[in-house]
Amino acid sequence: MGTNDISILAIESSCDETSASIIVNGKVLNNIVATQSVHEKYGGVVPELASRAHQENLIPVIQEAISTSGISKEQLSAVAFTRGPGLMGSLLVGVSFAKAFARALNIPLIDINHMQAHVLAHFIEDPKPSFPFICLTVSGGHTQLVLVKDHLDMEVIGETQDDAVGEAFDKTAKLLGLPYPGGPLVDKYAKEGNPKAFTFPITRMPGLNYSFSGIKTAVLYYLRDRLQENPNFIEQNLPDLCASIQYTLIEMLLIKLKEAVKQYGVKEIAIAGGVSANSGLRAALTELSHRKGWNLYIPKFEYCTDNAAMIAMAAHYKYLKGEFVGMDVTPLAKMKL
Ligand code: KG4
């Protein structure tokens, strides 16, 4: 490690994943993630429990990131943290640690927007999209269409006005009696089902925006009526129900993506976020990309879900531009891109 090397410790603690990563000269060396299982029995993330778990997990996760990186903490050039958007209590744990660490080592502090980092996960490994590209970020907390003009120059061109698509997967899964998070299970059962077996309404919002709260209500009322006639309706139709719900959600995602491509004339297409693990979405996007001549980029799953490697990647670009923050920085639960 010479004096010109740029080595950064990055911390992610916006929701229920505690993560740390070391990046040296733009190359991610590791990505340590502690997943909080405490939320499973509550059927969703409990904010208060999330902050407590971050408090317990953060130091061990950071120690592991530093010790497996082969560099010492004295060699670090900066420390980066997720400033928002996210759960206030969870963010506070990461911000407070980062400030104390920066002060102790007398190194600069870099604040990162979590949504920008999801997009920059595409620069951790090859192949990397070229600018400008459109990124569809889909997870339990977010659904956004982003026009990416440069590493740090992004514009939200469409986003959900209510629930995120991952939330729609999880909430409808709950109605089917599946445990949290239900998204991966819907995906699993959908593989054996008929996507056209049941029809749920496609919500069409103005412009490139999304709305995913309607499907939950539609499924709720549909099931209520069917269950009155046949109490075993769900068990007898689980694969078809999952396939039909998944089909509807994917259709909604792709309708706006196609519109965005048309509107901006961009054929470099990327997806990010936990829902990009969905096999139906991957298959539909791959097929669409072949048909339309798009170049499609999907990061490794490890970099799709919440992780510190993407925070580290964003921090590297901000370091190069000298974009640091002072000790008075505070988290922004609703931070905008
Ligand atoms: O990015 P992520 O790990 O965390 C944030 O929400 O930021 O995304 C988690 C979301 C959950 O809603 C989960 O159900 C969904 O991603 N998910 C899936 C699949 N794998 C994860 N949804 C559908 N199909 C999947 N295979």
Ligand code: ZN
């Ligand atoms: Zn996220």
